[in-house]
Amino acid sequence: MTEAHHGDVAYQGRIDNGIHRYSLRVYFEDTDAGGVVYHANYLRFMERARTDMLRCAGIEQRQGLEASGADKGYYVVESLQIDYRRPARLDDVVTVVSAVEKVGAASCVIRQRIVRQEELLTDATVVVAYVGEGGRPRRQPAAWRAYFERLCQAKDIQEEA
Amino acid sequence: MTEAHHGDVAYQGRIDNGIHRYSLRVYFEDTDAGGVVYHANYLRFMERARTDMLRCAGIEQRQGLEASGADKGYYVVESLQIDYRRPARLDDVVTVVSAVEKVGAASCVIRQRIVRQEELLTDATVVVAYVGEGGRPRRQPAAWRAYFERLCQAKDIQEEA
Amino acid sequence: MTEAHHGDVAYQGRIDNGIHRYSLRVYFEDTDAGGVVYHANYLRFMERARTDMLRCAGIEQRQGLEASGADKGYYVVESLQIDYRRPARLDDVVTVVSAVEKVGAASCVIRQRIVRQEELLTDATVVVAYVGEGGRPRRQPAAWRAYFERLCQAKDIQEEA
Amino acid sequence: MTEAHHGDVAYQGRIDNGIHRYSLRVYFEDTDAGGVVYHANYLRFMERARTDMLRCAGIEQRQGLEASGADKGYYVVESLQIDYRRPARLDDVVTVVSAVEKVGAASCVIRQRIVRQEELLTDATVVVAYVGEGGRPRRQPAAWRAYFERLCQAKDIQEEA
Numbered sequence: 001m002t003e004a005h006h007g008d009v010a011y012q013g014r015i016d017n018g019i020h021r022y023s024l025r026v027y028f029e030d031t032d033a034g035g036v037v038y039h040a041n042y043l044r045f046m047e048r049a050r051t052d053m054l055r056c057a058g059i060e061q062r063q064g065l066e067a068s069g070a071d072k073g074y075y076v077v078e079s080l081q082i083d084y085r086r087p088a089r090l091d092d093v094v095t096v097v098s099a100v101e102k103v104g105a106a107s108c109v110i111r112q113r114i115v116r117q118e119e120l121l122t123d124a125t126v127v128v129a130y131v132g133e134g135g136r137p138r139r140q141p142a143a144w145r146a147y148f149e150r151l152c153q154a155k156d157i158q159e160e161a
Numbered sequence: 162m163t164e165a166h167h168g169d170v171a172y173q174g175r176i177d178n179g180i181h182r183y184s185l186r187v188y189f190e191d192t193d194a195g196g197v198v199y200h201a202n203y204l205r206f207m208e209r210a211r212t213d214m215l216r217c218a219g220i221e222q223r224q225g226l227e228a229s230g231a232d233k234g235y236y237v238v239e240s241l242q243i244d245y246r247r248p249a250r251l252d253d254v255v256t257v258v259s260a261v262e263k264v265g266a267a268s269c270v271i272r273q274r275i276v277r278q279e280e281l282l283t284d285a286t287v288v289v290a291y292v293g294e295g296g297r298p299r300r301q302p303a304a305w306r307a308y309f310e311r312l313c314q315a316k317d318i319q320e321e322a
Numbered sequence: 323m324t325e326a327h328h329g330d331v332a333y334q335g336r337i338d339n340g341i342h343r344y345s346l347r348v349y350f351e352d353t354d355a356g357g358v359v360y361h362a363n364y365l366r367f368m369e370r371a372r373t374d375m376l377r378c379a380g381i382e383q384r385q386g387l388e389a390s391g392a393d394k395g396y397y398v399v400e401s402l403q404i405d406y407r408r409p410a411r412l413d414d415v416v417t418v419v420s421a422v423e424k425v426g427a428a429s430c431v432i433r434q435r436i437v438r439q440e441e442l443l444t445d446a447t448v449v450v451a452y453v454g455e456g457g458r459p460r461r462q463p464a465a466w467r468a469y470f471e472r473l474c475q476a477k478d479i480q481e482e483a
Numbered sequence: 484m485t486e487a488h489h490g491d492v493a494y495q496g497r498i499d500n501g502i503h504r505y506s507l508r509v510y511f512e513d514t515d516a517g518g519v520v521y522h523a524n525y526l527r528f529m530e531r532a533r534t535d536m537l538r539c540a541g542i543e544q545r546q547g548l549e550a551s552g553a554d555k556g557y558y559v560v561e562s563l564q565i566d567y568r569r570p571a572r573l574d575d576v577v578t579v580v581s582a583v584e585k586v587g588a589a590s591c592v593i594r595q596r597i598v599r600q601e602e603l604l605t606d607a608t609v610v611v612a613y614v615g616e617g618g619r620p621r622r623q624p625a626a627w628r629a630y631f632e633r634l635c636q637a638k639d640i641q642e643e644a
Contacts, residue, residue, distance in 0.1 A: 010508045010576040011494035025493045027534055028544075029362065029527045031355035033226060033412045035549070036296075038351060039238040040204035044512045047201070051510055061511075062574045065194060066518070077200040081242040087296060090355045090545045093493040135197075135248060171347045171415040172333035186332045188373055189383075190366045190523065192516035194573045196388070199512060205351045212349055222350075223413045227357070251516045252384045254332040355548060358618075361560040362526035369523070387516060399522040403564040409618060457519075457570060 013052045013096075018154030020056065020098040022049035026088050036087035042122050043080070046112045049096035050075070050128065057147045073138060075128045078107060082124035092116055100152040106130050106137045108148050174213045174257075179315030181217065181259040183210040187249050197248035203283050204241070207273045210257035211236070211289065218308045234299060236289045239268060243285035253277055261313040267291050267298045269309050335374045335418075340476030342378065342420040344371040348410050358409035364444050365402070368434045371418035372397070372450065379469045395460060397450045400429060404446035414438055422474040428452050428459045430470050496535045496579075501637025503539065503581040505532040509571050519570035525605050526563070529595045532579035533558070533611065540630045556621060558611045561590060565607035575599055583635040589613050589620045591631050 013022030024045060032038040054061060054075075064073040088094050094116050102109040107129040114122045132138040140148075174183030185206060193199040215222060215236075225234040249255050255277050263270040268290040275283045293299040301309075335344030346367060354360040376383060376397075386395040410416050416438050424431040429451040436444045454460040462470075496505030507528060515521040537544060537558075547556040571577050577599050585592040590612040597605045615621040623631075 008504055008506050008578055010506045021491055023491050023493045027527070027531050028354045028356070029360060029530060032350045033223075033353035033355070033357050034235065034237070034350070035355050035357075040201045040208070040351065043201035043204065044510070047512060048510050060574050062194075062572065065573065074195065076195070076248075077245055079242070079244045081240070083240045084238055087237075090548065091543050095491055169343055169345050169417055171345045182330055184330050184332045188366070188370050189515045189517070190369060190521060193511045194514035194516070194518050195511070196516050196518075201512065205349070208351060209349045221413050223411065226412065250384065251387065252382050256330055355545075356557065356559070362523045362530070365523035365526065384516075396517065398517070398570075399567055401564070401566045403562070405562045406560055409559075 013049065013056065015053070015056050015151065018099065018151045018156075020049065020053040020151075021095055022052050022098070023093055023095045024048065026090055026092045026094065028090065030088075031090050034087075036089050039084060042082065042084070042088075042114060042124075045094070045096055045114060046098075046124060046126060047077075049098050049112065050110065050126070053098055054144075057144070059144060059147075069133065072132045073130060073141070076131050076135070078127040078129040080124055080126040082122055084122055086116075086119060086121050088114070088116060088121050094121060099155050100148050101125070103145060103148045103152055105139050105145075108140075174210065174217065176214070176217050176312065179260065179312045179317075181210065181214040181312075182256055183213050183259070184254055184256045185209065187251055187253045187255065189251065191249075192251050195248075197250050200245060203243065203245070203249075203275060203285075206255070206257055206275060207259075207285060207287060208238075210259050210273065211271065211287070214259055215305075218305070220305060220308075230294060233293045234291060234302070237292050237296070239288040239290040241285055241287040243283055245283055247277075247280060247282050249275070249277060249282050255282060260316050261309050262286070264306060264309045264313055266300050266306075269301075335371065335378065337375070337378050337473065340421065340473045340478075342371065342375040342473075343417055344374050344420070345415055345417045346370065348412055348414045348416065350412065352410075353412050356409075358411050361406060364404065364406070364410075364436060364446075367416070367418055367436060368420075368446060368448060369399075371420050371434065372432065372448070375420055375473075376466075379466070381466060381469075391455060394454045395452060395463070398453050398457070400449040400451040402446055402448040404444055406444055408438075408441060408443050410436070410438060410443050416443060421477050422470050423447070425467060425470045425474055427461050427467075430462075496532065496539065498536070498539050498634065501582065501634045501639075503532065503536040503634075504578055505535050505581070506576055506578045507531065509573055509575045509577065511573065513571075514573050517570075519572050522567060525565065525567070525571075525597060525607075528577070528579055528597060529581075529607060529609060530560075532581050532595065533593065533609070536581055537627075540627070542627060542630075552616060555615045556613060556624070559614050559618070561610040561612040563607055563609040565605055567605050569599075569602060569604050571597070571599060571604050577604060582638050583631050584608070586628060586631045586635055588622050588628075591623075 030037050030041045061074050097113045099111045101111050110126050112124045130140040191198050191202045222235050259273045262272050271287045273285045291301045352359050352363045383396050416436050418436050420434045423433050432448050434446045452462040513520050513524045544557050580596045582594045584594050593609045595607045613623040
């Protein structure tokens with residue numbers, strides 16, 4: 001896998017055995033005067049990965065975000081917990097590794113680890129909730145929920161193996 | 162205090178009875194296409210407040226950050242947990258309310274709530290660690306640790322009253 | 323004015339003789355691994371100042387932004403030119419000094435300089451356009467236009483004096 | 484080129500005939516409450532592209548940034564001019580198209596256009612300066628300067644053709 005000249009094709013992550021992997025490079029904008037990635041920016045990295053995980057299932061969030069009434073629906077972060085183990089630095093390539101841990105009617109629990117090759121940088125658990133008009137919680141579309149459940153199961157099967 | 166024309170005087174928060182309060186307005190840069198503050202940006206607000214809390218004690222972080230060898234020392238976030246209850250919106254004035262919960266040799270636990278008047282928007286617990294050269298943990302300066310302990314106690318006394 | 327404990331009162335800039343001044347402190351979030359403010363973030367500082375300049379005239383942008391149809395109206399940046407002279411650093415207090423240079427039917431030209439005490443850090447000219455539904459240009463409300471023209475004239479009178 | 488599952492390979496742009504192209508997707512973090520990309524964030528996109536253009540030549544900035552004394556050297560933005568023509572929106576894929584316009588001893592002029600397929604979104608001219616210790620201007624390494632001159636000439640030849 002040496003081909004790294006992606007040109008006009010936007011980057012996309014991939015899912016294998018229920019695990020989503022999304023790589024990105026650290027730019028100046030991500031760092032702070034401490035010389036490492038600013039702590040809030042790891043949340044941006046994780047959100048990019050979650051958005052990409054939806055796209056891998058053919059789900060684009062803009063449509064549901066811009067709709068109104070009963071068609072309005074999109075994901076928001078309900079809570080998160082993150083441990084910062086080691087810092088990422090300018091020019092690093094890091095990978096956000098995401099696994100669906102639990103799927104509810106209106107929310108999902110996702111574990112997201114950011115690694116630099118084999119090294120663990122951050123370890124987070126993020127609860128995302130599906131909301132509609134006025135930010136009120138609503139049930140996830142059935143097809144989406146089924147998708148997350150398949151991811152969740154594929155991962156478990158792999159871990160058992 | 163109705164005077165709100167601060168002109169060339171930079172904003173500063175204040176500490177009362179061990180509780181630090183820091184108000185800020187939400188600008189376009191803080192929001193996202195969902196029409197509310199982007200979830201990672203509440204971490205920026207909390208970091209501004211923690212920096213200001215240090216400044217209220219006469220501690221400026223740049224000196225320790227730019228020093229080298231034994232003089233190098235600054236705070237990093239070790240872990241955090243945050244619940245998002247209600248969103249802040251463009252033009253809102255919100256207040257970050259910070260309380261020192263626990264003081265260790267090399268770290269502090271700080272509870273930070275962001276409110277809009279009486280309404281709770283986010284509720285977080287942040288563990289900050291003091292580090293030196295190479296990001297290695299080191300003991301907080303004794304005077305700083307004593308300061309955090311006083312904040313912690315002042316808050317407890319108030320709550321008991 | 324030496325009182326710098328603003329507590330729960332959000333910061334607000336002020337206008338004197340047609341010149342708007344807005345001070346802010348540089349936080350970790352604003353800096354990059356070069357140890358200074360990341361170049362794109364000066365644009366955020368200038369946008370905060372422009373928003374505050376509107377607020378000084380009693381104009382809040384959220385209402386016009388969230389309205390629909392004929393009531394929809396808000397400002398966008400049409401173009402800008404910026405010279406970076408000296409960098410701002412962590413903990414610095416800088417002041418955005420804004421002056422209306424020219425007022426048109428649907429746009430304004432604003433000169434915005436960021437200074438650290440007497441020292442010029444950045445010097446920019448920003449063209450903002452008033453837009454409505456679908457981002458289409460529209461005439462500024464007459465009262466707002468009159469306000470900008472008064473600022474523009476007050477500044478000129480001062481310079482002539 | 485339909486393969487868009489890049490997995491653990493970080494995205495990289497490419498240079499053809501002296502023109503560098505770098506594509507990226509718009510995420511929530513890039514947008515604001517206006518529903519489009521926040522104006523300052525196009526500068527982040529352009530900076531990512533410039534960094535990538537250097538990497539295409541084997542130049543990593545971290546080394547020169549973290550060095551001291553005579554080895555210290557990195558690029559900063561000296562000035563820029565940008566026209567905002569049309570907004571980018573959530574989920575859009577945009578391409579930053581960069582062309583070296585002029586190469587001096589200590590600086591380069593780069594034209595950077597951001598497009599969405601054939602549509603021009605922003606058009607900017609950026610002057611970057613090479614600096615060393617204390618941010619003082621210094622000559623670009625000869626090999627780098629030669630590289631930029633080759634890009635500049637390759638582009639001109641193409642335009643003449």
